[in-house]
Amino acid sequence: MFDKLSDRLERITDRLKSRGRINEADLNEALAEIRSALLEADVELGVTTTLLQGVREQCADLERSKSLSPGQQVVKAVHEQLRAALGGDSFKISYASRPPTVVLLAGLQGVGKTTTAAKLARWFKEQGRNPLLVAVDLQRPAAVEQLRVLGEQISVPVFSDPSSPTEATRLGLEEAKRLGRDVVIIDTAGRLAIDEALMDEVNAISVTSKPDYSFLVVDAMSGQDAAHSAKLFHDRLNIDGVIMTKLDGDARGGAALSVKSVVGRPIVFGSTGEKLDEFDLFHPDRMADRILGMGDILSLIEQAERQMDSAVAERSAARLLSGEFTLDDFLAQLQQVRKMGSLGGLMRLMPGVTREMRDAANGIDDGQINRVEAVVKSMTAGERNDPNSIDGSRRTRIAKGSGTSVQEVNQLLKQFKEMQKMMKSMSSGGMPSIPGLGGGIGGALRARKALAGAEGTDLASLQEMMGQKSLPTAAQPRKTQPGKKKKKGGRVTPPKQR
Amino acid sequence: MNPYILIIVVLLGLLVGAGIALSLRRRSSVASSGAGVLEADGKGASELLEPAEPKIQEAAEESAREVASLPAALKPTKSAFGALRERFGSGPITQEALELLEASLLRADVGLATTQRILAAAAERIATRSASLDEVLATAQAVVLEVLGDRDRSLSSSAPEGLIPVWLMVGVNGVGKTTTSGKLAAGAVAQGKSVVLAAGDTFRAAAADQLALWAERTGAELVRGAEGADPSSTVFDAVARAKARSADLVIADTAGRLHTKVNLVEELRKIRRVADREPGHVAEVLLVLDATTGQNGLVQAAQFTEAVGVTGVVLTKLDGAAKGGIVVAIEEQLGIAVKLVGLGEGLEDLQPFDPADFARELFSSSS
Numbered sequence: 001m002f003d004k005l006s007d008r009l010e011r012i013t014d015r016l017k018s019r020g021r022i023n024e025a026d027l028n029e030a031l032a033e034i035r036s037a038l039l040e041a042d043v044e045l046g047v048t049t050t051l052l053q054g055v056r057e058q059c060a061d062l063e064r065s066k067s068l069s070p071g072q073q074v075v076k077a078v079h080e081q082l083r084a085a086l087g088g089d090s091f092k093i094s095y096a097s098r099p100p101t102v103v104l105l106a107g108l109q110g111v112g113k114t115t116t117a118a119k120l121a122r123w124f125k126e127q128g129r130n131p132l133l134v135a136v137d138l139q140r141p142a143a144v145e146q147l148r149v150l151g152e153q154i155s156v157p158v159f160s161d162p163s164s165p166t167e168a169t170r171l172g173l174e175e176a177k178r179l180g181r182d183v184v185i186i187d188t189a190g191r192l193a194i195d196e197a198l199m200d201e202v203n204a205i206s207v208t209s210k211p212d213y214s215f216l217v218v219d220a221m222s223g224q225d226a227a228h229s230a231k232l233f234h235d236r237l238n239i240d241g242v243i244m245t246k247l248d249g250d251a252r253g254g255a256a257l258s259v260k261s262v263v264g265r266p267i268v269f270g271s272t273g274e275k276l277d278e279f280d281l282f283h284p285d286r287m288a289d290r291i292l293g294m295g296d297i298l299s300l301i302e303q304a305e306r307q308m309d310s311a312v313a314e315r316s317a318a319r320l321l322s323g324e325f326t327l328d329d330f331l332a333q334l335q336q337v338r339k340m341g342s343l344g345g346l347m348r349l350m351p352g353v354t355r356e357m358r359d360a361a362n363g364i365d366d367g368q369i370n371r372v373e374a375v376v377k378s379m380t381a382g383e384r385n386d387p388n389s390i391d392g393s394r395r396t397r398i399a400k401g402s403g404t405s406v407q408e409v410n411q412l413l414k415q416f417k418e419m420q421k422m423m424k425s426m427s428s429g430g431m432p433s434i435p436g437l438g439g440g441i442g443g444a445l446r447a448r449k450a451l452a453g454a455e456g457t458d459l460a461s462l463q464e465m466m467g468q469k470s471l472p473t474a475a476q477p478r479k480t481q482p483g484k485k486k487k488k489g490g491r492v493t494p495p496k497q498r
Numbered sequence: 499m500n501p502y503i504l505i506i507v508v509l510l511g512l513l514v515g516a517g518i519a520l521s522l523r524r525r526s527s528v529a530s531s532g533a534g535v536l537e538a539d540g541k542g543a544s545e546l547l548e549p550a551e552p553k554i555q556e557a558a559e560e561s562a563r564e565v566a567s568l569p570a571a572l573k574p575t576k577s578a579f580g581a582l583r584e585r586f587g588s589g590p591i592t593q594e595a596l597e598l599l600e601a602s603l604l605r606a607d608v609g610l611a612t613t614q615r616i617l618a619a620a621a622e623r624i625a626t627r628s629a630s631l632d633e634v635l636a637t638a639q640a641v642v643l644e645v646l647g648d649r650d651r652s653l654s655s656s657a658p659e660g661l662i663p664v665w666l667m668v669g670v671n672g673v674g675k676t677t678t679s680g681k682l683a684a685g686a687v688a689q690g691k692s693v694v695l696a697a698g699d700t701f702r703a704a705a706a707d708q709l710a711l712w713a714e715r716t717g718a719e720l721v722r723g724a725e726g727a728d729p730s731s732t733v734f735d736a737v738a739r740a741k742a743r744s745a746d747l748v749i750a751d752t753a754g755r756l757h758t759k760v761n762l763v764e765e766l767r768k769i770r771r772v773a774d775r776e777p778g779h780v781a782e783v784l785l786v787l788d789a790t791t792g793q794n795g796l797v798q799a800a801q802f803t804e805a806v807g808v809t810g811v812v813l814t815k816l817d818g819a820a821k822g823g824i825v826v827a828i829e830e831q832l833g834i835a836v837k838l839v840g841l842g843e844g845l846e847d848l849q850p851f852d853p854a855d856f857a858r859e860l861f862s863s864s865s
Contacts, residue, residue: 039610042792045601109815109843110672110788139843141711142704149703192818219672223607223792225820246671249756251794274671274701 027059030074034292041291043254044227047261054081079288085257087284091241091268093127096212099182100132102173104209105243106202106233107217109190112245114143116217116271117187118150119279123269124183125156132181134172135160136205137189147187154276157181165189165201169208186211193229203236213240215268218259220244221251227258234263241268244282248272254291325423327384327416331376334369374402375412387413595631596621599638606823606860609793612830616641639857645826646853649835653810654781655691655747662740663781664733664748664773668766668802671754673788674814674840676705679751680712681840681848687717691746696736697722698729698769699753709751715845719745729753729765730772737778748778757801770806782809784837789815789822799828813851814840821860 031052038048058077095101103120105113114137121131133151135158137143144160151158159175161168169186176184186209191198206214214237216230233239242263244256247270260267270282319325376384378401383390390398390413399406596617603613620638657663665682667675676699683693695718699705706722713720721736723729733750740748750773755762774780785808787795802808813822816839825836836851 036610039604040793042607042794045604108790108818110674112672140708142707145707146702146704153703192815194819219788219790221670221792221794222790223795223820223824224605225607225790225818226792228819229790246756248758249670249794250758250797251792255792 027056027074031056034074034078037293038254038291041252041254041293042221042223042226042258043291044224044258044261047227047258050261051078051081051085051257079292082257082288082291083285085261086267086287091266091281093213095129095182100173100176100184101129101182101213102209102211103183103185104188104206104211104214104237105186105217106188106214106237107190108192108219108229109140111190111217111219112271113137113190113217114146114187115150115274115276116243116245116269116279117147117185118154118156119271119276120185120269121151121156121183122154122276123279124185125154129183130181131156131183131185132172132176132179133158134169134176134184134186136165136168136172137187138162138165138168139189143187143189150276166204166208169205173209184209193232199232199236202233206237214238215241215243216259216263217243217245218255220246220253220255221249222255224258226255227262230259231262234265239263239265241265243267243269243271244287245271248278252291252293253287256287257291325420327376327379327387328381330416331373331384334373334376371402371404371408372412375399375404375409378402387416595634599634602861603638603823606821607792607795608823608860609796609827612645612827615830616645616826635861639861642826642857642860643853645830646836646857647829649829649833651810651835651837651851653837655686657779657781661777661779662737662745662748664737664750664778665782665784666750666752666770666773666780666806667784667786668752668806668808669754669786670756670798673754673786673791674812675699675754675786676708676712676751677843678784678786678812678814678838678840678848679709679749680716681845682749683712683718684716684845685848686747686749692743693718694736694740694743694745694748695720696733696748696750698733698736698750700725700727700729700732701753705751705753718749719743730769733769733773733778734775737773737775741777748773757798757805763801763805766802766806783807784810784812785834786812786814787822787825787828789813789818790820791822791824793824793827795824796827796831799832799834803832803834808834810835810837812836812838812840812848817841817847823860825856826860 034055035048035052038051039045043051055074055077058081059074093101105117105120107113114135117133121133124131133147133156135144135147137147138160144158147160148158157179159168159172161171165188172186173184175181186205188202188205189198191202193199216233216237216239218226218230230239230242242256242259242265244253244267247253256267267282267284267287270280270287272278272280315329319329375398378398379390383394383398390409395406395409395413399409402409600613600617603616604610608616616638619641620634623637623641624634653665655663655665667679669675679695683695686693693716695709695713697706697709697720699709700723703725706720706725710720710722712718719739721732721739723732723735729752733748736748736750739745750769752766752769753762755766757763770780770783772778783806785799785802787798791798799808799811811825811828811834813825813836816822822839828834829836836856839849839851839856841847841849
């Protein structure tokens with residue numbers, strides 16, 4: 001569903017292209033589309049309404065723009081409102097003058113507080129601190145044990161006491177002082193925001209511990225009620241910041257916007273996986289794109305990086321550029337890509353990809369990948385190295401061995417040949433001959449080469465080189481980059497290792 | 499064969515290769531959480547993402563702040579409906595009232611598409627005459643009830659002769675699979691059945707310990723493997739144990755997993771296959787869904803069904819303020835029945851799903 005908004009808006013902007021000023025009816029239509037997108041993204045209803053009001057006001061006096069169509073101006077306004085709502089000053093932890101710095105974690109059941117507590121501890125350790133984890137979830141069976149196991153994994157001590165949450169808190173702080181730990185992270189039990197008794201309890205824990213930071217942990221797939229429960233927690237605990245979890249899913253994450261709007265405190269961290277290192281500072285700009293359902297290329301890359309073998313990917317890319325790409329490389333690539341998740345889903349996440357490609361990608365499922373893989377696997381090593389040697393009888397054998405048809409084998413080989421030709425011509429700086437695909441591949445190649453050759457390339461340049469469009473660019477000419485000449489004799493310099 | 503498949507695979511490989519290099523570079527520089535990264539010099543496509551003029555920025559910030567002080571935005575569904583009742587009583591319906599009706603459903607996470615369909619159907623039925631608010635409410639409720647329909651909401655524990663029925667608990671992280679497994683065991687034991695609990699979550703720290711406590715509380719037998727062990731073999735062992743002891747039922751807990759993780763979904767498929775092998779027979783695949791989940795719940799249901807064939811939904815944490823309206827969309831679009839609802843963390847806090855109660859709750863007003 002990631003491409004839906006872009007597609008829908010493209011249709012509107014296409015119609016609005018010819019008009020100079022945006023009129024009321026057009027604005028209403030565009031806003032209705034955006035409202036749909038925001039609600040589908042789980043942005044709370046009231047927050048959505050207010051956001052759109054802001055957009056409407058911002059668009060009220062839209063001047064005729066030289067480069068942007070009216071539709072694009074509306075989208076731009078939405079984007080700005082969203083980023084403003086999500087962003088703000090970057091968060092900096094200031095440590096207590098008298099240690100320890102106390103951090104309290106609170107939230108509903110199942111959002112990931114315990115895992116987050118461990119991740120935070122690890123993060124503080126990386127900052128050079130000595131944290132102590134205090135487990136005061138005495139409600140959930142084995143919750144303390146869970147935190148102990150995690151603590152062991154990161155070599156952070158864990159303290160608990162079975163008496164009561166407030167007593168455990170108190171004793172935990174004493175333990176921190178005794179051990180000379182300068183950060184204390186308190187993991188509390190998940191609780192319903194509407195449960196008065198439990199909210200009294202977490203308030204008591206807060207009063208006992210006097211936290212320097214109270215973080216509300218929120219699940220990225222939360223729906224409409226996220227704002228309401230956040231407000232209730234905020235009323236009791238005076239939240240300093242929010243931590244979003246499970247961002248590695250495909251939920252659009254509108255809860256982030258709802259919660260931030262209601263609580264008025266920054267979203268500080270984002271958790272992007274079950275492993276303890278999958279934890280980072282929150283990126284409001286990326287979240288804005290995600291909520292609007294637009295591609296977020298960096299998340300895609302980071303996701304892929306985690307699941308792919310980066311060495312293999314780098315090697316394949318280098319070989320492709322130098323024209324040495326064989327079917328073996330393709331096979332390795334295929335197996336890697338498969339690990340990344342549904343191809344259709346991935347393609348939809350990639351801006352700069354044409355509509356035809358996206359539609360084509362939508363039609364590709366695991367079954368198709370399996371077939372292609374089977375064909376290549378049925379070839380001998382020699383055949384993979386030199387596809388030209390595959391004559392009719394070999395093709396028949398391959399088809400039989402892979403359970404596919406000779407037709408499919410022919411198709412694959414033909415495509416591979418064409419692709420090799422295309423790679424060769426693009427490597428030497430020419431333009432690809434297959435229409436519609438040039439943007440994506442050409443851009444990717446240029447980006448790759450630029451990265452290998454130049455230092456200090458930033459995301460913006462990369463995106464630009466790949467022709468990334470987050471928003472429909474009907475009125476904009478695409479900027480082209482001069483192609484770099486391929487180095488004679490070969491290999492592209494690999495970038496420095498981490 | 500798809501003509502683009504080759505290109506697409508290669509393209510992705512290239513991009514990842516490029517991207518990996520880029521992200522390696524970014525890691526070594528200071529990563530700010532601000533919008534700085536996208537603030538280009540205004541070249542190319544980045545022009546549209548330029549930082550806003552200061553005054554627009556201020557206005558945006560003001561709007562965002564205003565939201566926090568708008569009480570109407572934060573009232574739970576119930577009160578919004580209370581307001582409706584107060585204003586109109588049982589008089590004729592107006593556009594504004596219909597909008598409040600829509601708001602109730604949206605705030606219940608029913609989702610825009612399903613909400614519109616429900617309201618359209620309700621409007622159709624009352625179009626011919628001016629209706630009172632009570633009538634509109636009743637009609638909308640009836641429509642929801644129809645959508646939920648007459649489905650088989652019973653839990654099946656039947657199995658072919660000689661085979662042990664297995665209930666497989668699946669779902670994303672944190673929804674309450676382990677707690678629900680425990681509650682189900684309690685219920686079955688109370689009915690006089692002998693239950694084997696399989697600690698199929700071999701990933702999460704202390705997950706087996708958590709289930710062990712439930713086994714203790716309920717009198718069910720626990721089968722667990724080493725942490726990090728293959729979950730399929732743990733489930734296999736549990737089924738074997740059940741057969742050896744002539745137990746009546748195996749309830750297999752699994753690790754929470756996002757449906758977007760291909761390898762984890764593959765693992766789940768394998769678990770199901772193994773559980774369905776003699777002497778086991780998968781009688782239910784229960785998707786545990788958190789009532790606070792938004793529209794992603796529908797995606798979860800679709801994906802898990804595609805992977806392992808979900809036979810029913812357990813809607814948990816319904817004792818909170820969230821209504822779990824996404825199940826209406828799940829029932830409507832996927833035809834999967836909600837079989838149980840979770841209403842707390844205790845042993846007995848699991849009840850059969852009652853469509854009429856649920857439909858009423860979606861529209862109910864607070865005291």
